[in-house]
Amino acid sequence: MLNWPTVNSFTDGLASITLTRQRLIIGSPQCVLLLAAALILWISARAGGEAFATGRNQPRVLVLYSDERLLPANIIADEAIRTTLAAGIPGGVEFHSEFLDSARFPGEAHELRQRDFLRAKYQQRPPALLIAGGAPALDFLVKHRSELFRNVPIVYCSVAGDRPELQSDKGIAGVPVFTGAGPALELALRLHPETRQVALVWGSGARDQEMTARFREDLRTFEGRVAITVLTGLSMGDLRNALARLPEHTVVLYLTLFQDVSGRTFTPRQALSEFAPTSNAPIYGCYDTYVGHGIVGGMMVPFDEIGRKAAQVGLRILAGEDPQTAARSETHQPLAIFDWQQLRRWGIDEDLLPPGSIVRFKEQTYWQKHFRVILGAAVVCSLEAGLIVALLVQGRRRHRAEASLRESEASVSLAAESAGAGLWAADRSGGNLWLTERARELFGFKPDEAPDWDRLHDVIHPADRERVEQVARKSMKEGKPFVVEFRVDGNGSGKPRWVMSRGRPHLGANGNPDRLMGASVDISERKQAEAELNERRAELAHLSRVTMLGELSGSLAHELNQPLTAILSNAQAAQRYLEIETPNLAEVREILVDIVSEDERAGEVIRRLRLLLKKGEVQQQALDANEVAREVLKLVRSDLVNQGVTVETQFAPDLGPICGDRVQLQQVLLNLVMNACDAMAGNDPGRRRLTLRTRAEGGAGLRIEVSDIGRGLPEGGAERAFERFFTTKSHGLGLGLSICRTIINAHDGHLGAANNPQGGATFHCTLPLAKVPC
Numbered sequence: 205m206l207n208w209p210t211v212n213s214f215t216d217g218l219a220s221i222t223l224t225r226q227r228l229i230i231g232s233p234q235c236v237l238l239l240a241a242a243l244i245l246w247i248s249a250r251a252g253g254e255a256f257a258t259g260r261n262q263p264r265v266l267v268l269y270s271d272e273r274l275l276p277a278n279i280i281a282d283e284a285i286r287t288t289l290a291a292g293i294p295g296g297v298e299f300h301s302e303f304l305d306s307a308r309f310p311g312e313a314h315e316l317r318q319r320d321f322l323r324a325k326y327q328q329r330p331p332a333l334l335i336a337g338g339a340p341a342l343d344f345l346v347k348h349r350s351e352l353f354r355n356v357p358i359v360y361c362s363v364a365g366d367r368p369e370l371q372s373d374k375g376i377a378g379v380p381v382f383t384g385a386g387p388a389l390e391l392a393l394r395l396h397p398e399t400r401q402v403a404l405v406w407g408s409g410a411r412d413q414e415m416t417a418r419f420r421e422d423l424r425t426f427e428g429r430v431a432i433t434v435l436t437g438l439s440m441g442d443l444r445n446a447l448a449r450l451p452e453h454t455v456v457l458y459l460t461l462f463q464d465v466s467g468r469t470f471t472p473r474q475a476l477s478e479f480a481p482t483s484n485a486p487i488y489g490c491y492d493t494y495v496g497h498g499i500v501g502g503m504m505v506p507f508d509e510i511g512r513k514a515a516q517v518g519l520r521i522l523a524g525e526d527p528q529t530a531a532r533s534e535t536h537q538p539l540a541i542f543d544w545q546q547l548r549r550w551g552i553d554e555d556l557l558p559p560g561s562i563v564r565f566k567e568q569t570y571w572q573k574h575f576r577v578i579l580g581a582a583v584v585c586s587l588e589a590g591l592i593v594a595l596l597v598q599g600r601r602r603h604r605a606e607a608s609l610r611e612s613e614a615s616v617s618l619a620a621e622s623a624g625a626g627l628w629a630a631d632r633s634g635g636n637l638w639l640t641e642r643a644r645e646l647f648g649f650k651p652d653e654a655p656d657w658d659r660l661h662d663v664i665h666p667a668d669r670e671r672v673e674q675v676a677r678k679s680m681k682e683g684k685p686f687v688v689e690f691r692v693d694g695n696g697s698g699k700p701r702w703v704m705s706r707g708r709p710h711l712g713a714n715g716n717p718d719r720l721m722g723a724s725v726d727i728s729e730r731k732q733a734e735a736e737l738n739e740r741r742a743e744l745a746h747l748s749r750v751t752m753l754g755e756l757s758g759s760l761a762h763e764l765n766q767p768l769t770a771i772l773s774n775a776q777a778a779q780r781y782l783e784i785e786t787p788n789l790a791e792v793r794e795i796l797v798d799i800v801s802e803d804e805r806a807g808e809v810i811r812r813l814r815l816l817l818k819k820g821e822v823q824q825q826a827l828d829a830n831e832v833a834r835e836v837l838k839l840v841r842s843d844l845v846n847q848g849v850t851v852e853t854q855f856a857p858d859l860g861p862i863c864g865d866r867v868q869l870q871q872v873l874l875n876l877v878m879n880a881c882d883a884m885a886g887n888d889p890g891r892r893r894l895t896l897r898t899r900a901e902g903g904a905g906l907r908i909e910v911s912d913i914g915r916g917l918p919e920g921g922a923e924r925a926f927e928r929f930f931t932t933k934s935h936g937l938g939l940g941l942s943i944c945r946t947i948i949n950a951h952d953g954h955l956g957a958a959n960n961p962q963g964g965a966t967f968h969c970t971l972p973l974a975k976v977p978c
């Protein structure tokens with residue numbers, strides 16, 4: 205579409221040509237020149253319109269405010285208008301703001317100066333859209349639009365309510381926000397039901413009288429309910445004294461104060477800040493810019509919302525929509541907004557506020573600000589209470605022992621020693637090494653022994669030396685902190701101790717790392733506790749396997765009985781063949797082959813049983829998930845047949861190896877298969893189907909699923925199923941799935957469950973593929 209300035213220029217050109225044509229003869233040189241000019245003007249208009257329509261030119265928007273630039277309402281609304289217009293027009297907008305400052309400079313002479321200024325400034329760069337902020341700005345534009353911005357649409361945003369121009373002039377889109385003094389006073393009386401008197405405060409200037417005139421009729425409905433006192437026509441000092449002498453059971457309703465009777469000018473918020481502290485009664489208002497400067501609150505529409513709505517109407521107009529239609533699309537709902545500090549000052553309970561109220565400047569308690577940190581610290585402190593006590597005692601002793609050292613070194617050393625840490629530093633080449641007393645003790649240096657890098661290298665466990673050196677080199681190269689755990693034998697006892705070191709590179713004058721600095725602590729007790737925990741976990745897992753195999757004892761006996769029976773039958777047949785006068789040796793050889801095969805079959809069953817019954821350390825190795833699943837199915841084959849369970853396998857090929865312990869992963873699958881069979885025990889014999897499938901998971905892992913068509917998980921059981929001692933079996937302990945999840949988590953995987961849409965449940969575990977040799 206064409207922007208407004210282009211249309212105006214084109215129309216003016218045609219009008220000029222029409223007037224001139226009356227005095228020219230068609231075909232004359234002057235006429236030819238005029239026609240050529242008209243053609244150029246028409247092409248320019250088309251090009252300008254197309255450029256605007258495609259976003260190559262930025263539309264120009266002028267916002268004219270009634271009052272001064274630093275009025276808080278103008279600042280807030282201006283920012284909202286700018287932000288909304290910029291976000292709504294992809295190519296951006298050319299934005300201008302002008303201020304009439306009518307409160308401080310009333311009168312026709314100032315108005316004419318403003319008119320001349322705007323005409324000279326924008327004659328060559330007329331706007332495509334005008335936004336009038338307040339009634340004086342709208343009056344000014346309506347009065348002078350024909351000579352300044354002819355035919356340019358106007359968006360009117362104000363708290364002044366409806367205007368006749370909004371109905372009669374189709375080029376004006378009104379976005380009125382008339383909350384009135386009535387809702388604010390009604391809110392005040394609701395919060396102060398004992399109120400007997402209302403004091404109205406407004407200024408003496410012409411702008412004050414203009415803005416408060418519309419409120420007077422709104423307040424007539426309260427005359428029979430409370431006594432109304434008007435505090436106007438006063439100087440600021442007299443107003444402060446009057447407010448300080450207000451009797452009890454009074455509330456104050458503040459409208460505006462641009463000027464007092466002495467001629468002193470203010471912004472209304474500045475005036476409020478001066479008299480509010482002396483008031484003997486709570487103050488309420490109609491504008492959100494007063495919140496935080498002395499009023500308790502009120503029913504109001506925030507000025508940023510007013511500016512945003514005005515800009516949205518402007519965007520619709522710039523897009524080609526009729527101004528009146530665009531204005532009807534935007535509505536405002538006043539909000540109850542309060543100042544938390546004033547609520548406390550006047551003892552107003554927040555529970556009495558209307559639903560949906562906004563309370564600004566509310567201070568959070570220390571617990572609200574830091575409850576996560578407090579909870580985390582409490583947990584850590586409760587787990588390490590004994591250690592903390594020991595460290596505090598040790599820190600106090602070290603503080604007394606090192607009191608004579610320099611103050612800066614003593615402060616740093618005390619902090620480290622309080623945590624049982626030894627500080628150290630080593631230069632880039634490793635030639636110079638500095639250790640605190642605690643670090644010397646950790647690494648086995650004697651008090652009078654000079655620190656030596658080679659000596660430190662020797663006390664590190666041979667299996668850990670290369671790893672520690674790689675971590676240190678990488679930290680120096682990348683300039684990043686590091687944490688490494690390793691074993692040392694610094695006291696010569698031959699029994700290694702575990703040490704954890706945290707370090708970071710120190711940047712030299714040239715900005716490059718020149719040395720490593722850090723701290724080390726003895727973590728032998730923690731490592732021992734972890735080892736004991738792993739041992740207990742392994743014992744529990746072993747007990748779980750033994751329990752499961754006990755449940756499978758009948759099926760396992762059947763698995764062994766079959767090859768033993770075949771061996772016995774074949775051996776007896778061989779004896780009969782050998783008793784014949786001419787033995788059939790070929791038959792005997794075939795019988796012996798069968799005996800060997802059945803023996804191997806029985807031996808394989810026993811081998812699998814021994815692996816599951818074996819109580820040993822976790823052995824990480826590269827495993828084929830499909831093969832692990834097949835071995836489990838072989839182990840429970842007889843039990844599945846006895847229970848009438850049909851097994852369907854869906855194994856994806858070429859999944860890649862996983863890194864894990866074969867026995868533990870078989871234990872997990874065995875537990876899931878047995879649980880699935882138990883879940884289908886109540887089904888009809890023909891409806892006992894178990895599905896075991898494997899598939900790739902995201903390119904870096906695989907997924908194993910065990911599905912059944914049994915009774916499914918109880919409500920809320922998807923996660924509860926993995927809690928300790930939770931079970932749905934009459935004979936279960938509720939530990940199997942908890943142990944299974946622990947095993948899968950130790951393999952950096954995840955074990956979960958969900959009910960199937962068609963009935964039953966699916967348990968799934970995801971495991972990462974092996975990235976390096978196990």
